[in-house]
Amino acid sequence: MAQPTDDELTRIAQQLRVDSVRVAAAAGSGHATSSMSAADLMAVLLGRHLRHDFERPEHPGNDRFILSKGHASPLLYASYKALGLIDDDELRTFRTLGSRLEGHPTPRALPWVEVATGSLGQGLPIGVGMALAGKRLDRVGYRVWVLCGDSELAEGSVWEAAEHAGSEHLDNLTAIVDVNRLGQRGPTRHGHDLDAYARRLQAFGWHTVECDGHDVAAIDRALAEARSTLGQPTAVLARTLKGKGVADAEDREGLHGKPLKHPDEAIAELGGVTDLRLEVQQPPAARVLHAVQSGHLELPRYEKGEEIATRSAYGQALTALGSARGDVVALDGEVSDSTKTEQFAKEHPERFFECYIAEQQMVAAAVGLAARGYTPYASSFAAFLTRAHDFVRMAAVSGSDIKLAGSHAGVSIGQDGPSQMGLEDLAMFRSVHGSTVLYPCDANQTAQLVAALAERPGIGYLRTTRGETPALYGPDETFPIGGSKVLRSSDADRVTIVAAGVTVREALAAADQLAEVGIACRVIDLYSVKPVDTATLREAAERTGCLLTVEDHRPEGGLGDAVSEAFADGGPVPRLVRLAVRHMPGSATPGEQLRSAGIDEAAIAAAVRLLVEIAVVS
């Protein structure tokens, strides 16, 4: 294949601009000017440097491309047209109901989109994950190209990514920064000061190249330099103009996210509508060597009654899973001695990614690894996963299959105090689209659920406990996602206590105490918080008329909400009571914490007695 000439690339770039203007005009919205600044960068990348078989997006040798400035989607879709992937009719469906050409790109119907973008500062961190996969796992020489905006370099997540990529010497990663000087509401902090970006990136271990982002030959040299730089990631800092090519839009404020005012004149000024085609170089033949291992999964087994923390069981089960499956990788936020992924790190060092204290980068790297076919488990304290909330939200938009484990859930951690307590994590993960939220109470249950998550699509979350808990179940018990365990039940049950995790033991003790005074209670271990076992809850409601939830979490969005939602179908609803953490905890022993929060055995027993009395009265 003959490479396109500079002149041909310039004309392609103009076509990308024209099509960007056209689609935004047709849609009545969309980011025309942000597309126009990057058109030359895109044309040169596609025409000369990217190696990608668009017919086979799964080709292991394909270079990867992420449009981190996802609002420049018109440019991406215009490129798809130039590549012959979509036709002009489809192009003009941009931003309409049912079109796969969404306002910001998502992979749900576009096989060429790696991950959803649109929340700025995420493309580079995810690209780091892909580059890590290429370098450390696939060992295939693909490159990862990320087209960034300049505004988004203000996000701390970009500097987590810069640090990670620099330290890991990811020379297969290139950031192309479209420095168009203008953000959404006006000038960026650094304007056209390319050196400001260069200094920062160099300090983080990057090679940088500055160029005129509208000079096709200069861009070509810069991208070639990126490809030939060894031992360092490269950032191509391109000076560009927003709205480039149209005099009354070029470098002007107030035009972000809008169609041009006079699209017909603009199209004429840009040279008119064309239908040029662009060919992309094929990737070299490649074979990925990390085929899933055939090993039989041997989960750890715990004797009934054995005292072991669910976080330890998590670490052991994950290690076993890693032995059975070569696609399983683990990431940690510099707390592997607490989350207990240190065992995985020891046994599978090549598949363990230390992300240091950078939870956004950790989740982003997981998304990047998942996009490359791996099954990532990323772990930190439940409390600190809130740092990555936006990345988890966007991972759901991407349809990414990632698993997250949050340790040190709830007040039960004890002395460390509220800063370290995950008390909002169930609310956060439950609200994520298509998520699975699990909260095991013992080691065997944990082990089973760690394995089950590997097969589960979407965002999986497992909540673990710091302290030791007795193994309640035998090692052969099964725990399907969406299920629950009825631990006590009789025809005389007057109240159902619904617990999960650390409160299961409290619920059982309370039930025993109540049985002594003649009050029979049903006890449900609701380890699958989402999806929830509606059938079992409904039966309990019918039999006992009242459900008391007890959770080591805030009252909002957690276990109590999960149970309520199970009855939000217009049918009869049982009486409901939520015991949850309503105060701001301080330091105390785990036992004192549960007592202070009113979620221990005594509080449960007292609540049940009160309910029974109310029921008698009413």
Next chain:
Amino acid sequence: MAQPTDDELTRIAQQLRVDSVRVAAAAGSGHATSSMSAADLMAVLLGRHLRHDFERPEHPGNDRFILSKGHASPLLYASYKALGLIDDDELRTFRTLGSRLEGHPTPRALPWVEVATGSLGQGLPIGVGMALAGKRLDRVGYRVWVLCGDSELAEGSVWEAAEHAGSEHLDNLTAIVDVNRLGQRGPTRHGHDLDAYARRLQAFGWHTVECDGHDVAAIDRALAEARSTLGQPTAVLARTLKGKGVADAEDREGLHGKPLKHPDEAIAELGGVTDLRLEVQQPPAARVLHAVQSGHLELPRYEKGEEIATRSAYGQALTALGSARGDVVALDGEVSDSTKTEQFAKEHPERFFECYIAEQQMVAAAVGLAARGYTPYASSFAAFLTRAHDFVRMAAVSGSDIKLAGSHAGVSIGQDGPSQMGLEDLAMFRSVHGSTVLYPCDANQTAQLVAALAERPGIGYLRTTRGETPALYGPDETFPIGGSKVLRSSDADRVTIVAAGVTVREALAAADQLAEVGIACRVIDLYSVKPVDTATLREAAERTGCLLTVEDHRPEGGLGDAVSEAFADGGPVPRLVRLAVRHMPGSATPGEQLRSAGIDEAAIAAAVRLLVEIAVVS
């Protein structure tokens, strides 16, 4: 007051170490070694450089101090003892139930703690907010000193702060970095390579000084250099040893967060228990000139029926509030043309803080400004506030009074697609301890609630809508926090529709449509999502037996949960149904989006009819 000699400071530092070892040993937990590395830094800062009247924490001239590495709380409390603020008996209550000496410091009972720390990477961003207050608003020459760990420099939020401080030339801010080489689970990325940190910080516009963190004279020179550096913030990079002073702990891995194994021997090795006192320099006389303005609040008024977006009303009301109250400040994440805080920026430029696309830094700066007595409103897209989840969580631990406004809530934004839609924000903010969550449906309501939030303690959240909505209420209507508005009601009501924000209009239209076929519905505008108007909901339940919630949010943790929680008191629960956004939206017009999500007029009407039929059947 005579300054302590180098020798005296060295002895004070040893006492801080001894007391750190003692309290961790007594508690059986706590971060002794992380305290020991920073003891000399703390002694020199307190003895020679900090200017603070500990008897008057509110003194406007006081320097501010933040222990960003909050796990080194033993060092902080040992310092309080050396300053005579607490006695040895209290010191030994460390980490016990009811003690104000918590595992990680919080300001709830300690007047000398500015903000809660313990989630790493937050102290410096908050310090930037305080330094901005000092420089731009108070115009008092206090300095802000932040003692950071080295591990936490991996957090992106630290680099958002570095960028903000460097760009704003905050020479009243000093970061003292305790580079002890060891994180929680092992060595940090850069170990003792002080230059690695210096290069990065310098690139972000900081002055840096490197020193031996155990050489009192060298520390003194470094801090003096920080104080005398103009036009730039300074980072003092101190090479230290974790566990310094005790041979079998010094510079060793595996000792993070634990008491020393042989505390008595360690104390002896450190020179034994002493009871030395340290005096801190008094601040200069100072007066803050920003006394609250006396202006009468004139909120904007909208005619009934006027079409205006609640985000616009937010911007207008905030501007009016700023005119009436000099303590009101606004922060924005580079989207002020969307959140509509641009009007505030124009009218009160000195009190507007552009934070660029760095939501963590934005919220942290708000916390810092609130700590200095200001009333901050921070705004971005609701979706992007998820970036700052951990900062919001920690602000609640701090007891901070900050207000956040999230625009572009829900699918109703239309074409931009899911990356820009706030669909999890209600769940996130409701789960935050002590929060207030408001979701107005019209302009007059918005204006009133913006003003009401100013008086409300804790974390306040206001959710605004992108598109125009008609003013439903007159300008004299009042909307107390915790209230609701019953918009339709009759004795014949068979179902209650509970809506908020953009779904209120849909609910009213559905009710009108249903009235035509003889089905009377009650309609409640539940603008106060937390706290929720339990009395009105209960009355509606008693009268109609069934509550249908309709929300432009995920089914979990939002309006539906708020209504369910109102009935989680063990009393009878009405039939409940939740209409919410259950699919992953794409691009479409706002009307199409509401229809696709099943939360529009037609969906509500259909659901009510179904419920009425079920009720007839059952």
